[in-house]
Amino acid sequence: GAVVSQHPSWVICKSGTSVKIECRSLDFQATTMFWYRQFPKQSLMLMATSNEGSKATYEQGVEKDKFLINHASLTLSTLTVTSAHPEDSSFYICSARGLSNQPQHFGDGTRLSIL
Amino acid sequence: AQTVTQSQPEMSVQEAETVTLSCTYDTSESDYYLFWYKQPPSRQMILVIRQEAYKQQNATENRFSVNFQKAAKSFSLKISDSQLGDAAMYFCAYRTWNSGNTPLVFGKGTRLSVIA
Numbered sequence: 001g002a003v004v005s006q007h008p009s010w011v012i013c014k015s016g017t018s019v020k021i022e023c024r025s026l027d028f029q030a031t032t033m034f035w036y037r038q039f040p041k042q043s044l045m046l047m048a049t050s051n052e053g054s055k056a057t058y059e060q061g062v063e064k065d066k067f068l069i070n071h072a073s074l075t076l077s078t079l080t081v082t083s084a085h086p087e088d089s090s091f092y093i094c095s096a097r098g099l100s101n102q103p104q105h106f107g108d109g110t111r112l113s114i115l
Numbered sequence: 116a117q118t119v120t121q122s123q124p125e126m127s128v129q130e131a132e133t134v135t136l137s138c139t140y141d142t143s144e145s146d147y148y149l150f151w152y153k154q155p156p157s158r159q160m161i162l163v164i165r166q167e168a169y170k171q172q173n174a175t176e177n178r179f180s181v182n183f184q185k186a187a188k189s190f191s192l193k194i195s196d197s198q199l200g201d202a203a204m205y206f207c208a209y210r211t212w213n214s215g216n217t218p219l220v221f222g223k224g225t226r227l228s229v230i231a
Binding site: 034 | 224
């Protein structure tokens with residue numbers, strides 16, 4: 001089946017640094033990629049949707065300058081948390097889909113801890 | 116906008132017994148997809164079962180089956196012969212038929228505990 005690889009799986013860094021999370025579709029072309037944030041014991045909250053070669057569409061309340069999303073190719077999207085602070089600590093999950101009628105496949109997530 | 120409601124924050128079931136998780140949704144569309152995802156402690160999102168709204172027959176996957184009531188906008192998940200490995204968060208999700216860029220809409224989830 002379709003595989004989405006996300007890394008790193010866990011990152012700890014100091015406040016003020018920037019962190020990049022990669023999301024790759026390994027065996028299909030991801031026309032659309034989605035980035036979610038999940039707080040403990042809560043559901044997935046959509047942050048943004050991106051199409052290859054286009055600017056990402058951010059959900060209301062998500063800071064574009066804080067969470068930079070790049071979808072440079074049909075197999076790679078990146079989320080960069082800029083100048084991260086402790087309140088950015090969370091679990092981030094990417095998801096990818098090929099054609100519009102195909103399932104949405106998920107990466108294994110990244111646990112981000114900002115000290 | 117579509118919404119998905121899971122009214123049971125937590126459920127528990129005895130091992131080998133059957134449990135049903137509830138899900139209702141609100142939409143004005145006639146064609147769409149419905150899903151159940153499982154998220155174990157590893158936090159990996161695992162697709163359990165999928166239902167196309169145009170299909171009257173309820174989807175089944177081994178011990179997992181759904182009761183899809185389109186008129187009532189209800190989509191419950193039944194887990195038969197529950198196993199310890201079934202313990203997880205379960206999310207019900209909705210997706211528009213002609214999805215384009217439209218993402219899944221998730222419910223808040225139901226935490227299932229399995230008692231040995």
